[in-house]
Amino acid sequence: MPPSVSSHPAPWQRRLARVLGDWVHDVSPASLRADGLAGLLGALLVLPQGIAFATLAGLPPQYGLYTAIVPCIVAALAGSSRHVMSGPTNANSVALYTMLSPLAAAGTPPYIQLALAVTVLVGLMQTLVGALRLGSIANFIAPSVLLGFTSGAALLIALYALPDLMGLPAPPGHGASAVLTHLVRQASEAQLTALAVGAVTLLAALGLRRLQPRWPHMLVGLAAGTLLATGLNRHAAAFGWPPVEVVGAIPGAWPVFAVPAVDWSKLPELLGLAAALTIVALGQSISIAKAVAQRSGQRIDANREFLGQGLSNLIGGFFSSYVSCGSLNRSMPNLEAGARTPLAAVFSAVLLMGLVAFTAPVLALIPMAAIAGLLLLVAWTLLDLPRWRRLYLLNRTEFGIAALTLAATVSLRLEVAILLGTITSLMSYLYRTARPAMRTMGFMSMDEGRHFEVIDGHPEGALPECPQVKLLRMEGSIYFGATQHVADTLHALRTAPNAPKHLLVMAKSMNFIDLAGAELWHAELAARRAMGGDLHFHRPRPQVLEMWERTGFLDALGPDHIHPDKRTAIARIFQTLDPQICRTCRARIFWECSQLDQ
Numbered sequence: 001m002p003p004s005v006s007s008h009p010a011p012w013q014r015r016l017a018r019v020l021g022d023w024v025h026d027v028s029p030a031s032l033r034a035d036g037l038a039g040l041l042g043a044l045l046v047l048p049q050g051i052a053f054a055t056l057a058g059l060p061p062q063y064g065l066y067t068a069i070v071p072c073i074v075a076a077l078a079g080s081s082r083h084v085m086s087g088p089t090n091a092n093s094v095a096l097y098t099m100l101s102p103l104a105a106a107g108t109p110p111y112i113q114l115a116l117a118v119t120v121l122v123g124l125m126q127t128l129v130g131a132l133r134l135g136s137i138a139n140f141i142a143p144s145v146l147l148g149f150t151s152g153a154a155l156l157i158a159l160y161a162l163p164d165l166m167g168l169p170a171p172p173g174h175g176a177s178a179v180l181t182h183l184v185r186q187a188s189e190a191q192l193t194a195l196a197v198g199a200v201t202l203l204a205a206l207g208l209r210r211l212q213p214r215w216p217h218m219l220v221g222l223a224a225g226t227l228l229a230t231g232l233n234r235h236a237a238a239f240g241w242p243p244v245e246v247v248g249a250i251p252g253a254w255p256v257f258a259v260p261a262v263d264w265s266k267l268p269e270l271l272g273l274a275a276a277l278t279i280v281a282l283g284q285s286i287s288i289a290k291a292v293a294q295r296s297g298q299r300i301d302a303n304r305e306f307l308g309q310g311l312s313n314l315i316g317g318f319f320s321s322y323v324s325c326g327s328l329n330r331s332m333p334n335l336e337a338g339a340r341t342p343l344a345a346v347f348s349a350v351l352l353m354g355l356v357a358f359t360a361p362v363l364a365l366i367p368m369a370a371i372a373g374l375l376l377l378v379a380w381t382l383l384d385l386p387r388w389r390r391l392y393l394l395n396r397t398e399f400g401i402a403a404l405t406l407a408a409t410v411s412l413r414l415e416v417a418i419l420l421g422t423i424t425s426l427m428s429y430l431y432r433t434a435r436p437a438m439r440t441m442g443f444m445s446m447d448e449g450r451h452f453e454v455i456d457g458h459p460e461g462a463l464p465e466c467p468q469v470k471l472l473r474m475e476g477s478i479y480f481g482a483t484q485h486v487a488d489t490l491h492a493l494r495t496a497p498n499a500p501k502h503l504l505v506m507a508k509s510m511n512f513i514d515l516a517g518a519e520l521w522h523a524e525l526a527a528r529r530a531m532g533g534d535l536h537f538h539r540p541r542p543q544v545l546e547m548w549e550r551t552g553f554l555d556a557l558g559p560d561h562i563h564p565d566k567r568t569a570i571a572r573i574f575q576t577l578d579p580q581i582c583r584t585c586r587a588r589i590f591w592e593c594s595q596l597d598q
Contacts, residue, residue, distance in 0.1 A: 020077055020342075021080065021342075023082055023340075023341040023342060026340060026341060027341060027343070031340040031341055031343075032343065034338045034339060034340050034344075035339055035340055035341055035343045035344035035347055036344075036347050037216040037219060037337060037338065038216075038333075038334050038337035038338055038339035038344040038347075038348075039339070039343075039344045039345070039346070039347025039348040039350075039351055040216075040219060040347070040348075040351055041216065041218050041219050041222070041333060041334070041337045042085055042330055042333070042334050042337075042344065042345065042347075042348030043347075043348045043349075043351040043352040043355055044219075044222060044355075044363070044366065044371075045329075045330055045333060045371065045374070046065075046068040046085075046087055046088075046330060046348070046352060047065070047247055047250060047352070047355070047356075047363060047366070048247050048366070048368060048371055049064070049088065049327075049329075049330075050064030050065045050067065050068045050087065050088050051064050051065065051247075051250070051251075052064070053067075053088035053089065053090060053092075053093040054067070054088060054093070054322075056090065056093035056094055056097060057088070057092075057093035057094075057096045057097050057115065057322055058096070058097040058100065058101060058106030058107055058111060058115075059106075059107065059111075059112060059115060059322060060107060060112075060251075061251050062251040062252060063112070063115075063320060063321070063322055064088045065250075065251070065352065065356065066255040066316075066319065066320040066321045067087050067088040067316065067321040067322055067324050068087040068088060068348075068349065068352055069255055069319075069321075069349040069352060069353060070255055070312070070315060070316045070319040070321055070349070071086050071087060071312035071313060071315075071316035071321050071324035072085060072086050072087050072312070072324075072345050072346075072348060072349040073345065073346050073349045073350075074308070074311050074312040074315050074316065075308045075309055075311070075312035075324070075326070075345070076308075076342035076343075076344075076345035076346055077308075077342060077346065078304070078307060078308035078311045078312070079289075079304060079305045079307070079308025079309065079312075079342070080289075080300050080301040080302075080304040080305050080308065081289045081292060081293060081298065081300055081305060081326075081331075081342070082296070082298055082339070082340065082341055082342055083292050083293075083296055083298070083331055083334050083335040083339055083344070084285070084288060084289050084292055084305075084326040084331045084334075084345075085326070085327055085330040085331050085334050085344075085345045085348060086285070086309065086312055086324050086325060086326050086327065086345070087324050087327055087330065088322070088324060088327075089284065089324070089325055089327050090160070091284060091413060092277070092281060092284075092322075092323045092324065092325060093322075095276070095277060095323075095413070096115060096118070096277065096322060096323055099118075099273045099276065099277070100114050100115060100118070100273070103266070103269075113260050113261050113262050114260075114262055114266075114270070115322045115323075116258075116260035116317050116318075116320065116321075116322065117260040117262040117270060117317070118270055118273055118274050118277065118322075118323065119313050119316060119317035119321060119322050119323050119324075120260060120313070120314060120317035120318065121270055121271060121274035122274045122277045122278050122281060122313045122317075122323050123310050123311065123312070123313030123314025123315070123316070123317055124274075124310070124314055125274060125275065125278040125310070126278055126281065126282060126306055126307075126309050126310030126313060126314075127306075127307060127310030127311055127314055128310070129278075129282065129306045129310065130303050130304065130305075130306035130307025130308070130309075130310050131307060133303045134303070134306070135286075135301070135302030135303035135304075135305065135306050136302065137302075139302070140422055140425075140426060141286065141287060141290060141418065141421075141422055142398075142401065142421075142422070142425040143294070143398075144391065144395075144398040144399070144401045144402040144405070144421075144425060145287075145401060145402070145405050145418065145421035145422055145424075145425050146287060146290055146291050146294060147384070147387060147388070147391065147402045147405075148401065148402035148403060148404065148405025148406040148408075148409065148417075148421055149287050149291065149405050149406075149409050149417060149418055149421065150291045150328075150382050150384070151382065151383050151384065151388070151402070151406050151409075152405065152406040152407070152408070152409025152410045152417065153328050153329075153382065153409055154378075154379040154380070154381075154382035154383050155379070155383075155406070155409075155410055156176060156409065156410060157328070157329045157375050157376075157378060157379040157382070158375070158376055158379035158380075159176055159179055159180065159183075160179060160375075161371075161372035161373075161375040161376055161379070162179075162183055162372070163179065163182065163183065163186075163372075164194070164198075164245070164368040164369055164371065164372035165194065165195065165198040165369050165372035165373060165376065166183070166186075166187075166190040166191065166194060166195060167190060167191030167193065167194025167195070167242065167244065167245060167369060168182070168183070168186045168189060168190065168191075169186075171183075176410050176411065177411070191242045191244070192241075193229075193232050193236070193241050193242060193243075193244050194242075194244050194245070194367070194368075194369040195369070196228065196232070197225045197228050197229045197232070197244050197367050197369040197370055197373070198225070198369040198370065198372055198373035198376070199373070200224055200225055200228050200373075201221045201222060201224060201225030201369070201370040201373035201374060202221065202373040202374075202376060202377055203221075204217075204220055204221040204224035204225070205217045205218050205220065205221025205222075205373070205374060205377055206221075206377065208220050208221070214338070216337055216338070218333055218336065218337050218374055218377070219337070221370070221373065221374060221377075222366065222370050222371070222374060224370075225367055225369065225370025225373060226365055226366050226367060226370055229244040229246065229365070229367035229369070229370065230365055232244055233246070244367045244368075244369060245367065245368045245369070246364060246365050246366060246367050246368065247363060247364055247365075247366045247367075247368065248364050249360070249364055250356050250360050250363060250364060251356075252356065252357075254353060254357075255319040255320045255321065256319070256320055257318055257319055258318065258319075258320065259318060260317065260318075277323050281309065281313070281323055281324070281325035282306060282309065282325070283418045283419065284325045284326060284418075285305065285306075285309045285325040285326040286300075286302055286305060286306070287418050288325075288326040288327070288328045288331055289302075289305050289326055291328070292328075292331050292332065292335055295332075295335060296335055309324075309325060309326070312324060328382075329375055329378060332378050332381065332382060333374065333378050334348075336378065336381060388402070397428055398428075401421060401424050401425050401428060402421075404420070404421060404424055405417055405418070405420065405421030405424075408420045408421065430481055433476060433477060433479075433481065433482060434481040434482045434484075434485060435482070435485045436474060436475055436476025436477065436478065436482050436485070436486065436510075437473075437474075437475040437476060438472055438473070438474060438475070438486065438489050439454045439455075439456050439472070439473045439475065440454070440455045440456050440465070440470070440471065440472060440473075441453065441454060441455060441471040441472065441473050441506060442455040442463045442464070442465055442471060442589060443463075443589050452471065452473070452506065452566060454473070464586070464587035464588075464589055465500075465587060465589070466500065466585070466587055466589055466590065467498065467500060467581060467585055467587065468500050468501060468502055468533075468577045468578060468581055468582075469500050469502045469503075469504055469570075469573055469577070470493060470499070470500040470502065470503045470504070471504050471506070472493070472503060472504070472505050472506065473505075473506035473509065474486075474505055474506065474507055474509060474510040475509040475510075476509070476510070476511065477510070477511045477512040477513065477517075478510060478512070478513040478514075478516075478517030478520060478521075479512065479513065479514045479516065479517055480514060480515075480516040480517075482517075483516045483517060483519075483520045486517075486520060487520055487523070487524075490503075490520075490524050490527075494527060494528070494531065500533070501528065501531050501532050501533025501534075502528070502533045502534050502535075502536070502573055502576070502577070503524070503528055503533070503534075503535050503536070504536045504537075504538060504569055504570075504573060505535070505536070505537050505538065506538045506539070507537045507538060507539060507540035507541070507544065508538070508539040508540075508541070510540065510541065510544055511541065511543075512541075512543060512544070513544050513547050513548075514547070515547075515551065517547075518547055518548060518551040518553050519551075521535070521548070521553055521557075522551075522553055522556065525553070525556060525557055534561070534573075534576060535557065535561065536561045536562075536563060536569055536572070536573055537557075537561065537562050537563065538563050538565075538566060538569050539563070539564060539565070540562060545562070560572065570590050570591075570592065571592065574590060574592040
């Protein structure tokens with residue numbers, strides 16, 4: 001059997017893989033077919049969305065299609081995700097219009113040039129973020145935040161699709177509350193023909209996915225809805241039915257190269273706008289990339305993802321494109337449609353141009369209700385109710401963070417929701433780490449191979465303790481946020497009735513200390529010696545010892561107070577105990593105690 005291409009790639013494939021990614025090795029006739037079908041669906045989905053989003057951004061309709069071509073190709077090939085499709089989005093469009101409308105009248109040549117110039121600046125900033133390898137900031141987006149964001153975005157996708165599904169006119173506002181209010185007020189005007197088209201599209205896609213999972217169920221569903229809408233519209237007048245709204249005439253989609261012509265005296269103001277849009281776009285893109293990767297099992301390189309998004313806007317700004325980023329309502333259908341490599345996004349962009357150029361009359365017949373039906377299917381898939389149930393049972397705190405992020409995604413701007421969820425997650429983490437566990441230790445037996453055991457939780461007196469030595473295990477990092485809790489606990493141990501004067505700290509699980517942590521142990525050492533006792537440590541980590549050495553604590557403590565094992569530690573401490581107390585002690589938990597009776 002001949003070796004496969006993936007096991008023995010040619011030199012040109014290896015060079016190409018270093019530039020584009022390992023997915024190059026997975027390209028095959030089967031993957032090209034799958035990517036082509038997924039790309040066709042992506043092109044059909046972006047047609048009405050691109051036109052609508054460009055209108056939201058205050059730009060002529062064709063600019064939405066431009067933004068779905070060059071940026072989509074560049075982001076796919078330069079990024080790290082196999083499934084994310086970039087292009088125009090609702091959030092970017094509204095944000096751009098909000099920021100630029102005070103500077104120029106929407107739709108005018110000066111406004112268009114400002115939009116393209118800001119896009120180039122956004123691309124430059126995003127590229128710098130990727131080139132400087134600042135992608136580690138994406139690691140602070142917790143899985144619970146992603147779940148809340150994805151589910152919130154799913155609800156938004158479904159909500160924004162409902163007017164088209166019901167055959168209602170576009171809502172007067174752009175926010176979720178405006179759309180919901182519009183739906184409630186206009187519910188009685190819903191068109192049964194549009195609902196029928198959406199239902200047929202949804203049922204055809206669901207049925208085919210169940211019967212033939214490998215078939216392009218979303219494309220088939222779209223075709224079924226289009227055929228039904230065409231038939232209904234043909235006989236609508238005869239039966240007095242309202243016509244089903246379709247995509248309609250589509251403007252040309254061939255992007256033209258041009259350098260944005262703006263007054264460079266406005267550069268400082270444009271830089272500020274670009275910085276805000278950079279945060280909006282990057283926050284959405286990395287969250288969407290991680291959300292899609294979570295479902296596909298792919299690993300995402302955040303730095304490369306930022307770089308890809310930056311280059312897509314930097315280059316796209318010179319090809320009549322406005323600010324783009326990853327789109328969840330095209331990336332998830334791309335994954336669901338069976339895309340295997342980033343070539344699906346490339347096919348989507350190329351097919352979009354071909355479709356507009358050669359099949360515009362046919363594409364004009366695609367009903368908006370059918371597209372809405374497909375988006376409802378995607379939204380339902382994104383909700384992932386079993387995962388919500390599992391999170392509720394396992395961790396109520398993480399469930400609360402996910403729920404908060406979901407609520408913020410629905411009610412606030414997407415980037416604000418991501419930021420709020422991330423901050424809440426970090427605050428939860430800081431709260432947990434600010435209270436490191438401090439457990440009292442002892443012995444369960446006198447066997448030769450006995451280990452330290454946690455006494456906390458056992459009935460009082462069940463496991464005896466030495467009246468002169470407190471055995472304490474530290475679990476966690478001692479940093480500035482945790483020092484107060486640790487100091488309070490140590491103080492309580494010192495001031496308790498008949499408190500042991502000596503303290504042996506099991507420091508193997510004390511992962512990290514900062515300057516505040518080092519100063520805390522300085523204070524504890526002074527307090528212990530002031531009461532006639534001492535402080536000892538069992539197996540502290542190298543990084544902890546390094547900090548103690550740099551701060552001088554190790555010199556004050558003495559190297560002989562750092563012990564490599566428990567037997568050495570106890571033997572050393574036992575020599576300093578008060579023999580008078582030892583003679584009357586009934587605990588006798590150390591081996592050395594038995595020598596007192598001889």
